[in-house]
Amino acid sequence: YRCIKSALLWYNLVTDTLKEIGFELNPYDNCVANKKIDSKQCTIIWWVDDNYISHVSDGVLDMVISKIEERFGKMTVTRSDKHVFLGMKLRFPGDGTVRILMKEYILEAIDLFGEKLGRTVATPHTPLLFVLNPDAKALSVERKERLHSIVGKFLWVCKRGQPDVDLTVAYLFTRVSKVTTDDWRKLRRLLNFLQCTIDDERIVSATNLKTLFTWVDASYGVHPDMRSHTGGTMSLSRGVLN
Numbered sequence: 029y030r031c032i033k034s035a036l037l038w039y040n041l042v043t044d045t046l047k048e049i050g051f052e053l054n055p056y057d058n059c060v061a062n063k064k065i066d067s068k069q070c071t072i073i074w075w076v077d078d079n080y081i082s083h084v085s086d087g088v089l090d091m092v093i094s095k096i097e098e099r100f101g102k103m104t105v106t107r108s109d110k111h112v113f114l115g116m117k118l119r120f121p122g123d124g125t126v127r128i129l130m131k132e133y134i135l136e137a138i139d140l141f142g143e144k145l146g147r148t149v150a151t152p153h154t155p156l157l158f159v160l161n162p163d164a165k166a167l168s169v170e171r172k173e174r175l176h177s178i179v180g181k182f183l184w185v186c187k188r189g190q191p192d193v194d195l196t197v198a199y200l201f202t203r204v205s206k207v208t209t210d211d212w213r214k215l216r217r218l219l220n221f222l223q224c225t226i227d228d229e230r231i232v233s234a235t236n237l238k239t240l241f242t243w244v245d246a247s248y249g250v251h252p253d254m255r256s257h258t259g260g261t262m263s264l265s266r267g268v269l270n
Contacts, residue, residue, distance in 0.1 A: 049095045080113050116188055125233040130189035134222050137178045145220050152196040152221040153214060158251055164208035175215055176204045189230055191270045193218060232267035240264060
């Protein structure tokens with residue numbers, strides 16, 4: 029357990045099982061498998077031993093689950109238009125969208141921060157995000173470890189639940205080995221913003237899987253070492269994919 033070889037052996041066991049029942053691995057994400065059943069796509073997504081399975085037919089879901097249970101034993105199965113998967117609360121309201129909320133995950137980070145918040149802010153950072161304060165003092169080891177842990181959590185939040193904090197998290201991640209009181213202040217600002225928007229759901233949908241919209245931009249020489257900054261995002265109609 030917890031050995032690299034153990035993880036590989038488990039992954040091979042899972043993928044071999046899915047291939048045996050006709051699933052093909054997604055070439056862009058090897059923890060996603062698809063199979064056409066009754067002319068409709070069945071998709072399985074997994075993370076270690078947490079699985080998400082979708083298909084338009086309940087009968088097909090029953091069949092796929094029973095095939096998997098033949099190899100791994102009885103599983104705990106949840107069926108509804110609401111699911112919890114890897115810190116994400118997924119809701120399917122029936123209008124063709126999926127709504128993602130990560131409130132509990134964010135509350136864990138706020139609790140880990142350990143200091144009182146409460147200020148209302150409209151943005152996750154100020155125009156001074158990239159500005160380094162030469163007079164700022166180094167953080168204590170204990171605070172440094174807390175900041176490192178929170179930023180690690182938010183790497184998941186910004187990609188899955190709240191892409192509007194992606195830039196702030198990306199910057200703070202570059203600072204984890206040399207954090208100062210100024211970085212702690214910027215983290216506080218980020219947490220204040222997330223506390224203000226903690227009930228906001230991310231909404232994603234696709235009206236046409238063949239039409240992908242892409243936006244890319246760059247700012248030249250905006251960092252103190254004269255490096256530039258590039259950003260981009262994509263959408264299938266509503267909501268962004270980052």
